[in-house]
Amino acid sequence: MDFLVLFLFYLALVLIGVVTICICSKTHYLRGLVRGGAQVISHIIPECLQRAMRKVLHYLFHTRNHTFIMLHLLLQGLVYAEYTWEVFGYCQELGFSLHYLLLPYLLLVINLVFFTLSCVSNPGTITKANEFSLLQVYEFDEVMFPKNMKCFTCNVRKPARSKHCRVCNRCVHRFDHHCVWVNNCIGAWNARYFLIYLLTLTASAATMAVVSTVFLVQLVVVSDLYLETYVDDLGHLQYLFLTLPRIVFMLGFVVMLSFLLGGYLCFTLYLAATNQTTNEWYRGDRAWCHHCPHVARPPSAEPQVYRNIHSHGLWSNLGEIFLPAAAHCAEKMN
Numbered sequence: 216m217d218f219l220v221l222f223l224f225y226l227a228l229v230l231i232g233v234v235t236i237c238i239c240s241k242t243h244y245l246r247g248l249v250r251g252g253a254q255v256i257s258h259i260i261p262e263c264l265q266r267a268m269r270k271v272l273h274y275l276f277h278t279r280n281h282t283f284i285m286l287h288l289l290l291q292g293l294v295y296a297e298y299t300w301e302v303f304g305y306c307q308e309l310g311f312s313l314h315y316l317l318l319p320y321l322l323l324v325i326n327l328v329f330f331t332l333s334c335v336s337n338p339g340t341i342t343k344a345n346e347f348s349l350l351q352v353y354e355f356d357e358v359m360f361p362k363n364m365k366c367f368t369c370n371v372r373k374p375a376r377s378k379h380c381r382v383c384n385r386c387v388h389r390f391d392h393h394c395v396w397v398n399n400c401i402g403a404w405n406a407r408y409f410l411i412y413l414l415t416l417t418a419s420a421a422t423m424a425v426v427s428t429v430f431l432v433q434l435v436v437v438s439d440l441y442l443e444t445y446v447d448d449l450g451h452l453q454y455l456f457l458t459l460p461r462i463v464f465m466l467g468f469v470v471m472l473s474f475l476l477g478g479y480l481c482f483t484l485y486l487a488a489t490n491q492t493t494n495e496w497y498r499g500d501r502a503w504c505h506h507c508p509h510v511a512r513p514p515s516a517e518p519q520v521y522r523n524i525h526s527h528g529l530w531s532n533l534g535e536i537f538l539p540a541a542a543h544c545a546e547k548m549n
C-alpha cells in the first residue's frame with residue numbers, strides 16, 4: 216500500500232499549496248515572492264528563452280485564444296473515455312445501479328450546454344447604444360467606482376461596477392473576471408451561465424470520484440485484491456491492485472479536481488450571495504490597505520473605506536445573477 220500512502224501525501228501537498236496561494240493572493244507578500252523568484256530565475260535562464268517564455272505567456276493569458284478551451288475539452292474527453300472504457304463496464308458487472316452510473320453523462324450534457332453559452336454569450340459589452348441605460352443600473356459608491364469616469368479606449372462613460380477588459384479590449388457591465396477556460400469575460404449577462412457551468416463541472420467530477428472510489432473499495436478491499444501479488448516478466452513481485460493504473464490515476468485527478476472546483480464554487484457562491492464581483496472582492500481590501508504605497512492616502516485626507524452597497528438580501532442578490540437588470544433591453548439595443 217506504499218503507493219496509496221505516497222499518492223495521498225502528494226494530494227494533500229497539492230491542496231495545501233493551492234490553499235496557501237489563495238490566502239496569499241490578497242496580500243502583497245505573494246507579489247514580492249513572485250518578483251523575487253522571477254529575479255532569481257532571470258539569472259539562471261538565458262535571455263532568448265526568457266523572451267520566448269514571455270511571448271508564450273502573453274499569448275496564453277493576455278490575448279483571446281482557444282488553447283484552454285481545447286485543453287478543457289481534451290481533459291474532459293480523456294476522463295470520460297476512461298470512465299466509459301473501464302469503470303462503467305466493471306461497475307455494471309458488480310451490480311451498480313444504472314441510474315447512478317449514467318449520472319455523469321447527464322451532467323456532461325448540461326455542462327457542455329452551459330460551457331458553450333459561457334464561451335459565446337455577450338458578457339455585457341458597453342457600447343454607445345446601451346451606455347445610458349447601463350449607467351442607471353448601479354449606484355456609484357465614489358470609492359471604487361466614481362461618477363463621470365470615461366474609458367478612452369472604448370470612448371464610453373463607465374457605469375458603476377464595470378471594467379475595461381484588456382484581453383477582450385472592451386468595457387464590460389458588472390465585470391467579474393476574464394476566464395481563459397471559456398475565452399470570454401464573465402459579466403452581468405453571462406454570470407448565470409458560468410455559475411451553472413461551474414456547478415455541473417464540480418458535480419460531474421465529484422460523482423465520478425464517488426463512483427470510482429466505491430468501485431475500487433469494493434474491488435480492492437472487499438475482495439482482498441490489495442493483498443494479491445503476482446510475479447511480472449522481470450521476476451519482480453507486484454501488487455495485483457496496481458494493474459488498474461489508469462483508474463487509479465483518473466481517480467486521483469477527479470478527486471483533486473473535485474476539491475479545487477468545490478473550493479472555487481464555494482467562493483463564487485459566496486460572491487453571488489453577497490452581491491460582489493471577483494474584481495470588487497479583490498480591490499475591496501486594497502482600497503484601504505495602508506501597507507500599499509500606491510493606494511495610501513495623505514494623513515489629512517478623509518479615510519475612504521470601501522463598503523458593499525449593492526447587497527439587498529440573499530434572494531435579491533441571486534435574482535440579480537439569474538435575471539440581470541437591463542439585460543434584455545440592452546441586448547436588443549446591441
Ligand SMILES: [Zn+2]
Pocket residue numbers: 366367368369370378379380384385386
Ligand atoms: Zn473600455
Ligand SMILES: [Zn+2]
Pocket residue numbers: 380381382383384392393394399400401
Ligand atoms: Zn475579457
